[in-house]
Amino acid sequence: xxxxxxxxIVENSKERVIGDYNKIKGPYTLPTDWKWVKLGDETISHxxxxxxxVRDILDENIEVSFVxxxxxxxxxxxxxxLDLKNIADVYKGYTYFRDxxxxxxxxxPCMENGKCVIVNNLKNGIGFGSTEFHVIRLKxxxxxxxIWYLLRFLETRxxxxxxxxxxxxxxxxxVDFLKELLVPLPYxxxxxxxxxxxxxxxxxxxxxxxxxxxxxxxxxxxxxTDMLFETILNDFFKKYDNDPDWKxxxxxxxxxxxxxxxxGTPSRKISDYWNDGTINxxxxxxxTENQFYIxxxxxxxxxxxLNNSSAKLFDEETVLxxxxxxxxxxxxxKIPAATNxxxxxxxxxxxxxxxxxxxxxxxxxxxxxxxxxxxxxSNINQSxxxxxxxxxxxxxxxxxxxxxxxxxxxxxxFNKVLxxxxxxxxxxxxxxxxxKENVLKNAFKGNYDDQRSRNKN
Numbered sequence: 001x002x003x004x005x006x007x008x009i010v011e012n013s014k015e016r017v018i019g020d021y022n023k024i025k026g027p028y029t030l031p032t033d034w035k036w037v038k039l040g041d042e043t044i045s046h047x048x049x050x051x052x053x054v055r056d057i058l059d060e061n062i063e064v065s066f067v068x069x070x071x072x073x074x075x076x077x078x079x080x081x082l083d084l085k086n087i088a089d090v091y092k093g094y095t096y097f098r099d100x101x102x103x104x105x106x107x108x109p110c111m112e113n114g115k116c117v118i119v120n121n122l123k124n125g126i127g128f129g130s131t132e133f134h135v136i137r138l139k140x141x142x143x144x145x146x147i148w149y150l151l152r153f154l155e156t157r158x159x160x161x162x163x164x165x166x167x168x169x170x171x172x173x174x175v176d177f178l179k180e181l182l183v184p185l186p187y188x189x190x191x192x193x194x195x196x197x198x199x200x201x202x203x204x205x206x207x208x209x210x211x212x213x214x215x216x217x218x219x220x221x222x223x224x225t226d227m228l229f230e231t232i233l234n235d236f237f238k239k240y241d242n243d244p245d246w247k248x249x250x251x252x253x254x255x256x257x258x259x260x261x262x263x264g265t266p267s268r269k270i271s272d273y274w275n276d277g278t279i280n281x282x283x284x285x286x287x288t289e290n291q292f293y294i295x296x297x298x299x300x301x302x303x304x305x306l307n308n309s310s311a312k313l314f315d316e317e318t319v320l321x322x323x324x325x326x327x328x329x330x331x332x333x334k335i336p337a338a339t340n341x342x343x344x345x346x347x348x349x350x351x352x353x354x355x356x357x358x359x360x361x362x363x364x365x366x367x368x369x370x371x372x373x374x375x376x377x378s379n380i381n382q383s384x385x386x387x388x389x390x391x392x393x394x395x396x397x398x399x400x401x402x403x404x405x406x407x408x409x410x411x412x413x414f415n416k417v418l419x420x421x422x423x424x425x426x427x428x429x430x431x432x433x434x435x436k437e438n439v440l441k442n443a444f445k446g447n448y449d450d451q452r453s454r455n456k457n
Contacts, residue, residue: 040179064122066094079117082122095129097126132172155441163177287329323343352401368385
């Protein structure tokens with residue numbers, strides 16, 4: 001074949017590819033030198049590469065990196081920790097990837113939480129992880145971070161959620177969603193313009209860095225507000241340490257609590273325990289720092305789920321306390337609800353104000369947290385909690401309910417003011433999230449493209 005014939009075939013091929021891209025109609029108009037392409041296009045990526053790529057080195061049994069789902073931070077989109085495994089131990093039953101790949105959580109709620117990361121610095125350049133990952137391996141002329149930003153873009157995640165398949169609790173993003181996902185790309189000479197992608201990513205990074213500085217200041221303000229209330233509680237209750245009218249009574253004592261029980265999680269493999277559930281089911285994330293009261297839950301379980309698990313239904317006004325994972329979170333139920341096993345429900349005695357008990361638990365939370373850190377599993381069990389002594393005002397040989405009510409009214413005044421401050425800070429933090437989303441939207445529309453700006457002028 002002559003040089004001219006080869007050149008003509010290449011040119012025809014280039015025209016066909018460009019023509020195919022031009023037929024794709026995206027959700028908005030792009031700059032003239034940009035095109036909509038599908039992520040699954042073979043010129044853009046290889047989705048879910050087969051692990052047979054590394055089958056030949058199985059006998060060597062080398063060490064590789066291992067990434068369980070919990071090792072990914074959904075907020076930052078970074079890996080918290082790389083574990084190590086022998087390749088023979090993870091080859092079967094886990095998802096394969098290698099340096100430079102993007103792993104994208106396909107299962108709820110991990111996908112919605114932004115668990116998507118570019119994997120790098122893998123042991124021997126190879127990694128395995130949860131079966132709940134899709135893997136995207138990009139071609140050399142595609143900036144990985146450009147695609148990573150697109151996959152973490154809130155609009156992308158919302159569209160992915162609409163395509164979920166499977167039962168409640170096990171809903172997943174099908175691979176076809178990623179294959180059909182439209183990617184806005186700058187082009188030059190019929191091929192993706194990597195140089196321009198790099199500049200756009202640098203622009204996004206620069207703006208995000210500036211926003212992050214402001215976010216850290218707001219987060220510090222929220223933390224300071226929480227610490228201020230902790231100081232208020234410490235200063236208030238400490239003065240009663242040697243008061244003859246106060247006694248240190250164990251939480252399990254009948255003078256304080258009628259019942260202390262932990263919850264449970266129905267099997268997520270059985271859809272009948274979750275589908276169309278009507279029973280509120282509290283997770284730690286349902287207990288917020290800003291207020292005690294729990295009026296709704298993110299998930300609900302069915303009667304069958306309740307009856308076929310260690311979950312228990314707690315009455316309204318039950319005080320909740322987390323005993324592992326995030327130890328020391330306190331809430332008060334304003335609805336009947338079950339809880340997971342990380343949360344204990346405490347039914348106060350009739351002579352104990354439940355808000356007073358909640359304040360006591362917050363007051364002693366740090367000491368309980370330190371007890372948990374002393375355990376191998378960094379948690380506390382019911383026995384530790386029941387034996388933990390709390391200061392209680394007494395009168396006529398029984399808890400002084402009137403005194404408790406006075407204390408609650410006093411502390412509520414501080415709490416309400418601090419809640420307002422925290423709410424304002426949280427509102428500003430939410431604005432930063434939407435600001436970042438707006439930055440990405442402008443980037444994907446080509447509004448940060450210098451060439452486009454020059455054309456407009």
